[in-house]
Amino acid sequence: MINLFNAHIESLSIHRVGNKSRNEAIFLSEEPYNLNDEIVPLLKEYFFKPFREKEENYFQFAHDVDLEYNDMYNLSTEIFNNPTEAHAISKKITNHLFEQSNHPHIKNGEVYVVHITNISIDNNVVDAVGVFKSEIKTDFMQFEEKGKVLEMILQQGISLNKQDKGCLIFNYKKEEGYKILTVDSNRYDARYWLEHFLSVDAFQDENFFTKKYLKFCQGFAKDVVFPAEDKKEEVLFMNRSVNYFAKNDEFEESNFLNEVVINPDLIPEFKNYKIDKGEKYSIEDVTNFPIANAAVSDARKSIKNVINLDTNIQIKLDFINPESAEKYVEKGWDEEKQMYYYLVYFNKEQKS
Structure with missing residues (x-):
């Protein structure tokens, strides 16, 4: 800073x-x-x-x-x-x-x-x-009194605003x-x-590696988690990733994988994705680094937590309380309509 x-x-x-x-x-x-x-x-x-x-x-x-x-x-x-x-x-x-x-x-x-x-x-x-x-030069006006007339003079200069x-x-x-x-x-x-x-x-400091690793996680979530599971799991994976960074001072990759990757089948997929894409994100040899809190806050703002459905409906998942999505949102298949559905449990509707 x-x-x-x-x-x-x-x-x-x-x-x-x-x-x-x-x-x-x-x-x-x-x-x-x-x-x-x-x-x-x-x-x-x-x-x-x-x-x-x-x-x-x-x-x-x-x-x-x-x-x-x-x-x-x-x-x-x-x-x-x-x-x-x-x-x-x-x-x-x-x-x-x-x-x-x-x-x-x-x-x-x-x-x-x-x-x-x-x-x-x-x-x-x-x-x-x-x-x-x-x-870049900017046009501006100067004014000068000449007798009983106020003359307008066009000049150019730089703007102090940019x-x-x-x-x-x-x-x-x-x-x-x-x-x-x-x-x-x-x-x-x-x-x-x-x-x-x-x-x-x-x-390449802690700010650099924190940003790059979270960007890498976004790529893995989009390219691997979403096709293998669904949009809900993609969002929840990124939620767990950001929360891991938010509550730890040091990043350690094996701990991260054990805590964030719920499906054990995706752990080798994660390691293979890092081999393929790690150089693109400048983290190919990175397994430990100090975590920059400011970079985590910036990443949280940019990560989408919305499931967009083709029926013009959006489901927004809470990044602060991710366990709600785990416990109260279920995905299923309706044979009669031949469509997927999300089942959402709740006690009462909240006021806006």
Whole structure:
């Protein structure tokens, strides 16, 4: 978890990059921007707002050979080690971004390189490097009195309500490639920012493994449990899976299988499914990991607990009290109508 409330902008450098394929130039400012009390709160909101609002999916710098060959890893480390040289290093970062700006779809724009202190991440106070790029210009009106007439002047600028591209590189977990948050609102050039400029992979922590394993369970429920049994059992399997994660601090696969997979015939099916699909979900060799509670809460919101029937009827099962579905919902076959049915037991109807 991150806390940006007390974050302080130590330095800001602003440059501009063009598109190399269109022979657009690069502009590097000679000096860092002179911050003042009026602009700082606006900049903090512009830079930080996307990271407060979006889910914390962390990345880390990566390279096929070694981290020391990742340009942004090295440049970020230079700033962390020598913050007084942040402006000079910001020019190298902007040049690196410019070298990746050679696809026709990539837009020109302003680049902001920021050194930030007093950020809290996982209960550790660290500094960070922020790199942001504004691309989309917005029309706005200015008005000017000329004699007895109020003139309307059309101008263009960037909106402080939306960040086009940005990343926060935290001075934390250096050996793994630093923890990084990134945002990209303009997905017409998705590989440009994440792959070509930053060169990052997903950060494989407890949050990552909790999300990936629950996604894997959803795939197993849909592809194996539903065809082998029915929709009710698919929903209940996911319910038991989420509840296992919710009540445990550590995931242990054999315990999980014994507690969650009620039908013993499905245990070898689960293991075979993991062999086939585990790499897709990045959990092929994972059997133990700490559980991230925030990831479990997010997963619970996204997992459907509704049985949709072809007779335009829905049955919603309660994830909080799963034993109700086990005890009070039965599935059967009606010979006369040649249709399946669900039998639901209850004492009285509840008020809405």
